[in-house]
Amino acid sequence: MRKSDSLKGIRKVFNRDDPQMPIIIVLLIIVAVLSIILAIGLGPVSIAPGTVAQIIGSRIPFIENDILPTWTNVEENIVWGLRFPRVLLGMIVGASLSMTGVAMQALVRNHLADPFILGVSSGAAATATLGMLFGVFSFLGVYSLSISAFLGAAITIILVYTISRVRGRINITQLLLSGVALSMIMDAITRIITLSAPNALGLHNVTFWLSGSLAGTKWGYLTLPFVVIIICMVILLVNHRALNALLMGDETAGTLGFNVGRLQKILVLVSSLMAGTTIAVSGTIGFIGLMVPHFTRLLIGSDHKRVLPVCALIGGILVVWVDVAARLVIAPEELPLGILTAIFGGPIFIWLLKRNTGK
Amino acid sequence: MKLQVENLSFAYDHKPILEDISLNVTKGEFIGLIGPNGSGKSTILKNLYRALKPDSGEVKLDGRNLFRLSHKQAATQIGVVSQEDVLPFDFKVEEIVAMGRSPYKKIFDGDSQKDKEIVRNALACLGMEDMAKREFLHLSGGEKQRVLIARVIAQETDFLILDEPTNHLDIGYQLQIFDFVKHLNATVLTAIHDLNIAALYCDRIYVLKNGRIFKTGTPEEVLTPEIISDVYGIEADVRTHPITNKITITFLPHSINYN
Numbered sequence: 001m002r003k004s005d006s007l008k009g010i011r012k013v014f015n016r017d018d019p020q021m022p023i024i025i026v027l028l029i030i031v032a033v034l035s036i037i038l039a040i041g042l043g044p045v046s047i048a049p050g051t052v053a054q055i056i057g058s059r060i061p062f063i064e065n066d067i068l069p070t071w072t073n074v075e076e077n078i079v080w081g082l083r084f085p086r087v088l089l090g091m092i093v094g095a096s097l098s099m100t101g102v103a104m105q106a107l108v109r110n111h112l113a114d115p116f117i118l119g120v121s122s123g124a125a126a127t128a129t130l131g132m133l134f135g136v137f138s139f140l141g142v143y144s145l146s147i148s149a150f151l152g153a154a155i156t157i158i159l160v161y162t163i164s165r166v167r168g169r170i171n172i173t174q175l176l177l178s179g180v181a182l183s184m185i186m187d188a189i190t191r192i193i194t195l196s197a198p199n200a201l202g203l204h205n206v207t208f209w210l211s212g213s214l215a216g217t218k219w220g221y222l223t224l225p226f227v228v229i230i231i232c233m234v235i236l237l238v239n240h241r242a243l244n245a246l247l248m249g250d251e252t253a254g255t256l257g258f259n260v261g262r263l264q265k266i267l268v269l270v271s272s273l274m275a276g277t278t279i280a281v282s283g284t285i286g287f288i289g290l291m292v293p294h295f296t297r298l299l300i301g302s303d304h305k306r307v308l309p310v311c312a313l314i315g316g317i318l319v320v321w322v323d324v325a326a327r328l329v330i331a332p333e334e335l336p337l338g339i340l341t342a343i344f345g346g347p348i349f350i351w352l353l354k355r356n357t358g359k
Numbered sequence: 360m361k362l363q364v365e366n367l368s369f370a371y372d373h374k375p376i377l378e379d380i381s382l383n384v385t386k387g388e389f390i391g392l393i394g395p396n397g398s399g400k401s402t403i404l405k406n407l408y409r410a411l412k413p414d415s416g417e418v419k420l421d422g423r424n425l426f427r428l429s430h431k432q433a434a435t436q437i438g439v440v441s442q443e444d445v446l447p448f449d450f451k452v453e454e455i456v457a458m459g460r461s462p463y464k465k466i467f468d469g470d471s472q473k474d475k476e477i478v479r480n481a482l483a484c485l486g487m488e489d490m491a492k493r494e495f496l497h498l499s500g501g502e503k504q505r506v507l508i509a510r511v512i513a514q515e516t517d518f519l520i521l522d523e524p525t526n527h528l529d530i531g532y533q534l535q536i537f538d539f540v541k542h543l544n545a546t547v548l549t550a551i552h553d554l555n556i557a558a559l560y561c562d563r564i565y566v567l568k569n570g571r572i573f574k575t576g577t578p579e580e581v582l583t584p585e586i587i588s589d590v591y592g593i594e595a596d597v598r599t600h601p602i603t604n605k606i607t608i609t610f611l612p613h614s615i616n617y618n
Contacts, residue, residue, distance in 0.1 A: 109447045241461050247448055248458065251410040251441055256514070257434030257462030302448035 019300040028313040032091065032320075039090070039320045040083045044332045047075055055079045086217040089225070089281060090323045091316035093214070094288060096229045096278040098296075098315030100271050101289025102307060103236060106243045107267040108161065108170045111294060112352060115153070115275045116286030118175070119183030123156030124149040124272075124279040125209035126186040129193045146224055150276025156182055157268050157275075168250065212285035212338025214323050225277045232270045233308060239263065240304040247302070285338045287345020288315055294352065360422070361386045361518055361546045362407070367416030369406055376402050377570045380416070384518075384548050389541065391557040392550045394567030395591055400550035401442070403567070404522050407548070408439045420518070434462035438511035438545075440504075441522045446496060452506050453491040456481055459513030481512040485539055501532030508539055521549035525556070558582055558606040566590055578606045 037056070041047040051071050058067045059080065097115060104113040104120075115121045131148030160182055164175035190209055236243065242263050245253040254260050296311040319337070326335045362384040369377040377399050384390050392400045405411040407418060409426070418425040420436060428436070438459075459481070460474045482488050485505045490498070495506060504524060511519055519540065525533040533553070537560050540547060551557040557564055558578040566574040566581055568590050574581050579599075587595045587608070594611040611617065 105447075111447055238466050241458070241464060244450070244454070245458050245461055247446060247450075248455075249441075251405070251408075252439070254410055254430065255408050255434060255437070255439035255441070256458055257431040259430045297448060301454075302450050303454055 019306065021300075021306055024300065025309060025313070028310065028317070032313055032317050035317050035320050036087050036091065039087045039324045040079055042324050043078075043083060043327045045074075045078060047079060051075060052079055056084065085219045085222060086214050086323070087320055089214055089217045089222055090320040092222065092225045092229060093278050093282045093285065094292070094315035094317065094319030095312035096225060096232075096274045096315075097285060097288040097319070098292035098311040099229065099232060099236065099308060100274045100278070101293045102304070102311055103232075103267050103271045103274070104157070104289070105293060106246050106304070107157075107264060107271065108164070108175055109247060109249070110170065110172055110175065111297075112172070112176065112290065112349070114287060114290035114349075115271070115279075116183075116284060116288075117290060117349065118156070118160050118179035119181075119186055120153045120156045120160070120271070120275050121279055121284035121286065122183040122186035122190070123152040124276050125152070125284055126189040126193070127152030127155075128280055129190050129209060133193055143224060146277045146280040149280040150272055152186070153275040153279070154268065154272035156186065157272055161264075161268070207336070208283045209279075210284060210338075211336035212283035212341070213326070213334070213336045214282055215334055217281070221281045225274075225281055228273050228277045229312070232274050233312065235266065235270055236308050237305065239266065240308070243304040244302070283336070283338060285319070286342050287349060288319060288341055290352070291345055291348050292318060294348075360384075361388075361420070362548065363417075363419040363422075364407070365417045365419075367403075367406060367413045367418065369402060369411060369413050375570060377406070377413075380570075380572055382565055382572065382575070384546055386517075386546050387544070388562045389547045389560055390549070391561035391564045392548070392567060393552075393554060393557050393564055394573070398567040398590075399570040400567055401522050402570075404439075404441070404520050404548070404550060408437055408441070408520050409433060410441075431462045434514065434516075436516050437518050437520055438514040438516040439520045439522075440507045440511055440524050442526060449494045449496045451491070452487065452493050452495055452498070452509075453478055453482070455495050455506055456491075456509045456513050459510040459515075462514065477513050477515070478509075481509040484512055485509050501528050501535070504528060504532070504536055505539070508536065512543065516545075518546045519543070519548070521547065523550045523552050526552060554582060554587070554608050558608065559603065582606050582608060 037049050037052050040052045040056075041049050054067050055071055055076055056079070058064050058069065100115050100120075101113065104115065104118065105111055107113070128145055128149040131144055160175065160178050161170075163178040164170050166174065187210065242253065242258045245256045245258055246260070246263060248256075250260050253263070292311050292315040293307065296307050296314055300306045300310055322340050323337055326337045326340055329335050329340075360383055362382075364380060364382045367377060367380040368375065380403060382390075392403060394400055402411065406413045407425070412426070420428070425433065456478045457470060457474065460470070460477065479488065479491070482491055485508060487502070487505060487509060490502070490506075495503065498506065508524070521540065524540070525536050528536065533556060537556060540549075541560055551561070561578055563576065564578055564581045565572055566586060573590055574586055582597060584595050584597055587593065587597075594613075596609045596611060598607055598609075599605070600607040
């Protein structure tokens with residue numbers, strides 16, 4: 001009896017007709033915070049969630065003096081120096097990839113769009129490797145890596161979009177095939193660059209770009225992707241009506257008063273910015289941008305005003321937990337994160353593809 | 360004069376699609392565009408709702424150059440139901456209708472009480488109040504088309520451009536949709552596939568052939584056996600129907616013997 005009551009409660013909050021957005025957002029934020037604390041504690045050396053919370057609390061202004069240190073220096077180093085930035089980066093990367101997925105799906109009007117599937121990640125990785133090994137973009141300073149990844153992402157999105165646009169419409173076959181072809185070309189470029197690399201560092205890095213990982217995250221990695229997702233979230237939310245209208249078709253969006261040409265440029269820019277800055281710090285992590293928006297829409301419908309914040313939170317939580325799995329599965333060794341997301345994301349992609357063509 | 364089109368020409372890949380099109384629509388008129396497949400009906404309409412840009416010619420809406428208007432301004436004056444692309448994600452009926460309010464929204468505006476009222480009224484207009492929460496993709500073809508009509512009603516424009524709004528619908532829905540549109544008392548320019556439907560609803564008709572306007576006038580003037588034969592290459596018998604007092608056309612295919 002009680003079980004069916006709680007089920008009804010859940011139905012009432014998560015339904016596509018009239019989802020209770022404030023409750024959903026608060027719930028997801030709570031889950032996100034709990035996930036962060038739990039995930040920090042988990043790894044080859046595990047630390048109790050209470051200790052994790054205390055260590056973090058001791059760094060927060062105003063309450064820092066109320067918390068007495070009961071933990072060891074090693075624990076503090078693991079929590080603050082290693083895992084906290086890593087877990088936070090996981091949140092950011094997950095949110096960023098999910099939002100990139102949403103933006104690209106609106107751009108090409110198809111739910112199969114994802115930065116990994118359409119070769120955008122590979123494009124970003126190729127130019128990032130180029131920048132890293134030869135210093136091609138070193139004149140851009142500290143952000144040279146992110147900016148070079150952004151350029152690669154932008155070039156690939158524009159290429160895929162142009163190739164798959166036939167008579168003003170996106171052709172789904174051309175879209176997926178051009179994505180596959182471009183990601184192969186870009187991966188090949190990445191390999192050529194790393195094999196002809198002037199130093200041995202290259203060999204290590206190519207595996208990072210091709211399989212994705214959050215290992216070795218430093219605090220400094222967080223700033224740029226964080227700033228970028230906040231800005232892009234605002235831009236996308238401000239344009240949520242336009243994004244909804246765009247799903248009705250380019251022409252219809254135009255007749256509803258939107259400047260479609262400008263909107264498409266914004267979407268290309270926003271997607272490449274998020275994909276580029278994310279991939280620069282995490283390598284290519286596939287299928288997050290495909291799966292998360294899809295399940296978000298199943299939960300709360302397609303209105304972008306709701307989809308964007310919810311999918312950012314769900315994406316962040318998902319990547320944090322997949323990263324925990326990556327640390328634990330073959331501990332003390334680590335699995336690359338991108339390999340894990342591919343193992344369960346791949347089948348979901350195939351399922352979506354079958355369902356799509358069945359219609 | 361609501362809409363005035365003068366000497367409009369449009370080419371696709373250097374192949375002329377429309378040549379020297381001139382037409383006008385007076386306030387309150389119901390104007391039909393007819394013509395065989397590929398004669399340029401949709402292309403004219405796309406040029407008028409700015410999905411395509413004409414190579415030459417002038418389009419004036421209420422005396423103002425249509426192409427000088429901003430996207431938003433145009434959207435508050437012209438409502439369009441085009442031949443739709445397939446919707447990739449499902450929306451609720453009321454969400455689709457609410458999209459008609461977009462041109463009135465500033466960047467940070469939410470949906471106001473007034474918007475919700477307008478959306479409700481638009482749905483009520485089409486007898487769809489109880490379908491507001493239904494999923495669009497699960498509706499039948501006729502219901503989908505009614506939702507799109509509700510969307511242009513919510514857009515509150517007094518000029519409507521419709522591109523074969525009853526394409527693929529069975530006859531019951533065809534009449535229902537045109538009845539709804541007729542009741543709106545708006546100025547309407549619509550492409551119509553079915554000549555009998557055009558004869559029933561239109562005040563005036565433009566007949567297109569090979570991207571040019573072949574003939575224009577009232578249904579009685581335009582839907583004659585000679586013109587139908589010239590444009591469509593078929594024989595037809597045209598009479599005034601005793602009940603409707605409108606033109607009715609019976610097609611006479613070659614394979615059937617007549618007395």
